[in-house]
Amino acid sequence: MRVRVEQTALPGIGVRHDLVMASGRRIGVVSHRSGRRDLVLYDQDDPDACIASLPLTDDEAEALADLLGASLMLGQLAGLRSQAAGLLTEQISIPAGSPWAHRRLGDTRARTRTGASIVAVLRDREVIASPVPSFAFQTGDVVVVVGTREGLDGVAAILAETEPDG
Amino acid sequence: MHDLSILLIELGTVLLGLSLLGRIGRRVGLSPIPLYLIAGLAFGEGGLLPLSASEEFIEVGAEMGVILLLVMLGLEYSAGELVSNLRSSAPAGLIDAVLNALPGAAFALLMGWDWVAALVLAGITWVSSSGVIAKVLSDLGRLGNRETPVVLSVLVIEDLAMALYLPLLTAVLAGVSLAAGATSLVIAVATVVVVLLVAIRFGNAISAFIAADDAEALLLGVLGVTLLVSGLADKLQVSAAVGAFLVGIALSGPVAHHAVELLTPLRDLFAAVFFVFFGLSTHPAEIPHVLLPALALAALTMSTKVLTGYLGAKRAGIALPGRFRAGLALMPRGEFSIVIAGLAVAAGVEPQLASLATAYVLITVITGPMLARIPDTEWFKAMLRRRTATVPAHPIPQTDTSL
Numbered sequence A: 001m002r003v004r005v006e007q008t009a010l011p012g013i014g015v016r017h018d019l020v021m022a023s024g025r026r027i028g029v030v031s032h033r034s035g036r037r038d039l040v041l042y043d044q045d046d047p048d049a050c051i052a053s054l055p056l057t058d059d060e061a062e063a064l065a066d067l068l069g070a071s072l073m074l075g076q077l078a079g080l081r082s083q084a085a086g087l088l089t090e091q092i093s094i095p096a097g098s099p100w101a102h103r104r105l106g107d108t109r110a111r112t113r114t115g116a117s118i119v120a121v122l123r124d125r126e127v128i129a130s131p132v133p134s135f136a137f138q139t140g141d142v143v144v145v146v147g148t149r150e151g152l153d154g155v156a157a158i159l160a161e162t163e164p165d166g
Numbered sequence B: 001m002h003d004l005s006i007l008l009i010e011l012g013t014v015l016l017g018l019s020l021l022g023r024i025g026r027r028v029g030l031s032p033i034p035l036y037l038i039a040g041l042a043f044g045e046g047g048l049l050p051l052s053a054s055e056e057f058i059e060v061g062a063e064m065g066v067i068l069l070l071v072m073l074g075l076e077y078s079a080g081e082l083v084s085n086l087r088s089s090a091p092a093g094l095i096d097a098v099l100n101a102l103p104g105a106a107f108a109l110l111m112g113w114d115w116v117a118a119l120v121l122a123g124i125t126w127v128s129s130s131g132v133i134a135k136v137l138s139d140l141g142r143l144g145n146r147e148t149p150v151v152l153s154v155l156v157i158e159d160l161a162m163a164l165y166l167p168l169l170t171a172v173l174a175g176v177s178l179a180a181g182a183t184s185l186v187i188a189v190a191t192v193v194v195v196l197l198v199a200i201r202f203g204n205a206i207s208a209f210i211a212a213d214d215a216e217a218l219l220l221g222v223l224g225v226t227l228l229v230s231g232l233a234d235k236l237q238v239s240a241a242v243g244a245f246l247v248g249i250a251l252s253g254p255v256a257h258h259a260v261e262l263l264t265p266l267r268d269l270f271a272a273v274f275f276v277f278f279g280l281s282t283h284p285a286e287i288p289h290v291l292l293p294a295l296a297l298a299a300l301t302m303s304t305k306v307l308t309g310y311l312g313a314k315r316a317g318i319a320l321p322g323r324f325r326a327g328l329a330l331m332p333r334g335e336f337s338i339v340i341a342g343l344a345v346a347a348g349v350e351p352q353l354a355s356l357a358t359a360y361v362l363i364t365v366i367t368g369p370m371l372a373r374i375p376d377t378e379w380f381k382a383m384l385r386r387r388t389a390t391v392p393a394h395p396i397p398q399t400d401t402s403l
Helices: A058-083 A110-114 A149-160 B002-027 B032-043 B055-076 B079-110 B115-126 B130-139 B148-173 B178-210 B215-235 B240-250 B253-280 B284-315 B320-329 B335-346 B352-371 B378-390
Strands: A006-010 A014-020 A026-032 A037-042 A050-056 A088-093 A117-123 A126-129 A142-147
Touching: A006 B079, A006 B148, A014 A037, A037 A058, A050 A058, A088 A149, A110 A117, A110 A149, A142 A149, B002 B032, B002 B055, B002 B253, B032 B253, B032 B284, B032 B352, B055 B215, B055 B240, B055 B253, B055 B335, B079 B115, B079 B148, B079 B178, B079 B240, B079 B284, B115 B148, B115 B335, B115 B352, B130 B148, B130 B320, B130 B335, B130 B352, B148 B178, B148 B240, B148 B284, B148 B320, B148 B335, B178 B215, B178 B240, B178 B253, B215 B240, B215 B253, B253 B335, B253 B352, B284 B320, B284 B352, B320 B378, B335 B352
Parallel strands: none
Antiparallel strands: A006 A014, A014 A026, A026 A037, A037 A050, A088 A142, A117 A126, A117 A142
């Protein structure tokens, strides 16, 4: 983590974490003992004061955290796509009943056969970045692939095979 | 049986009246404390509608109210938090005590009262209202502000200081000799230190002992321990309020969390009764006599609170607007000032003290939260900008290490 998060105790209320963004703005989170969390945004002219304080319930905070974490990864991939013309990303899911569930990523030999790479797997709202060849798929996984159009189609075809030849 | 029906009718009327007042207060953004005090004035002797049968019940209820106010206050802090706060914020606490307690004491002596009354008034002007201020900070969306920890530390130090001040005051009010007063102070200090140490070391064990799976057993357990310890503390002349505060500190973790949930409605009920009771013990006819002194005292000690917050925030490296926000937020006095005045009135110190304290708390607790909004107004910000523009740019203190 390249940003530094500062922690401050708020006696009787909870704790506050805040950080300064590259743009110079300061944002923070006030965590109440009760579990409530406030997302706070600081004033540009008066960095001691917050101009907005948004109360979040436990569930809302979790949803927002997921959103920020996931979009960060997809945002990076989107950036990659625009930089290198002809390079595409695709998300391919492993449906229930797929022969690939419980088989290892290495078994697909996707890169050797298609030139496209499996760069990440999304599982249960978690991101598994750069999975190793011994990584085992599960039903419901979403595989993120980067490559040319033909490469992506090739990986999709491999993952759709009913009788993987290993 | 006849008395019982009158008691029920009176209590019902009072509570219903409080509910209406509270609702009106919330609509205009006013703390209920001043409204309850005014209700007490109206129901008291010489008021609009004097109560006859329920005074005794209200008196006991008021005592419960003080105990519940303090146990809840203690529950908000953990012992570790108090100790670490004491280390880092002792200077701010000291400035606070000197700037706000001394004017109160001096004022009492100017009024021609004795030193016991001076000690009482010092306490009344010293302590800000944690309840009202925490509410104001959260209403104004300032919990995330960087000066807020300064404000909260001052409140914590004050609350901790009360754990030493109240037993001392109780001893002095009981009219004991200097030696006995010193003894009870030593007992109080020792008790507070021992409770803090025990709470840090064995807080989990104590909490586990009281912890219960069902809400009812937990409620009765916490309430029982609190009343028992308060009673024992009172016997030792350490003051029931301090006993309750220490019980609150000793409980921690999930037990404290659940206890807060369970006790809040009870606290709301009995604290309201307590404020009404205090209003009852004040004669409304006396208020006009003390109004001018109360206004002067309020103006004086509200300015010293602004200075306290200003200096505390400056020490923490907060810029000018934040210093004013901290100062103006600290102005309201409330529950503790009334607790102190209540002790003094019960002991028969200076008859004018109750009406002065009522008027004083009414003034600060009504105007304080309103004045706390000033730093958010455009004209105030513009004024500060002009000031900083005319003063040659002084560097903003760089305290955060995150850059």
